[in-house]
Amino acid sequence: MWHIGAVSILLLDVDGTLVDSLPGIRAGFLHTLDEMGWDHPSEEFINRIAGPPMEITLQNVGMSPEQAREGLAIYLDYTARGGWADAQAFPGMLELVREWKATGLTVATATSKGEGFARKILDREGFLPFIDFLGAAEEDGPRRSKTAVIDHVLASNGWEDQTSDILMVGDRSHDIEGAAHFGIDTTAVTWGYGTPDEWAEARFTAHTPKELEGIVNDWLHVRHSTRG
Structure with missing residues (x-):
């Protein structure tokens, strides 16, 4: 060095x-979709969700900016309750x-x-x-x-x-x-x-x-x- x-x-x-950190991000993302009644995207899509802000990912599955903000709140709550540790x-x-x-x-x-x-x-x-x-x-x-x-x-x-x-x-x-x-x-x-x-x-x-x-x-x- x-x-x-x-x-x-x-x-x-x-x-x-x-x-x-993908396991925890993946679980929080799918939990958010389930809470909001959205279908799950392909595994290929899910494997690329770590990195960008979650509200951008949620918009990429078809949510409006307002829905994505609602989804972000659900995701952050899941993460705060222990998802971060995965x-x-x-x-x-x-x-x-x-x-x-x-x-x-x-x-x-x-x-x-x-x-x-x-x-x-x-x-x-x-x-x-x-x-x-x-x-x-x-x-x-x-x-x-x-x-x-x-x-x-x-x-x-x-x-x-x-x-x-x-x-x-x-x-x-x-x-x-x-x-x-x-x-x-x-x-x-x-x-x-x-x-x-x-x-x-x-x-x-x-x-x-x-x-x-x-x-x-x-x-x-x-x-x-x-x-x-």
Whole structure:
């Protein structure tokens, strides 16, 4: 690992990148549909629901914005009553985040998961001590999209003019597109919930945590060489 002097920042997605949260998200989604009397979509659709804000997913099954807001309330209630706990760290990711912090990297999250639920999961799975800033969506507020979350992270830390010092790590197209809005490069990880077409939008692609470690090392090396 590189030991660095200049500030370098990793912006990490949570669902599908650090933790496998699909089981809980899936159960909450289906519970919401059942409560509202909606048919279940295909398993192919369900397997892609982790990542985007739930109200967007509900609109994608045909709900109006008003119905989706009603559904979001049902989903958040289910999650608060224990659905959040049905998640676990992907093998190797806690160790990698720990190494990044030991190296001197600044580590922040940028997740569309609600802040309270993200904090609970990351705390239980052991990530929280190695995260400098917990960037997340609001459960009940306007900060819901990935772009809004990243904007919140940048503004809260005064990083608006340091986007060349930031590398986003995520698994879905909204991670890549949200980061690109601010001129931030992304590494797509393939153990999450995205597709090859989504990963193709990223600058880098990692198939294993070990490969991700190498990509981050190379990124640091290029930055070090450029500034040296």
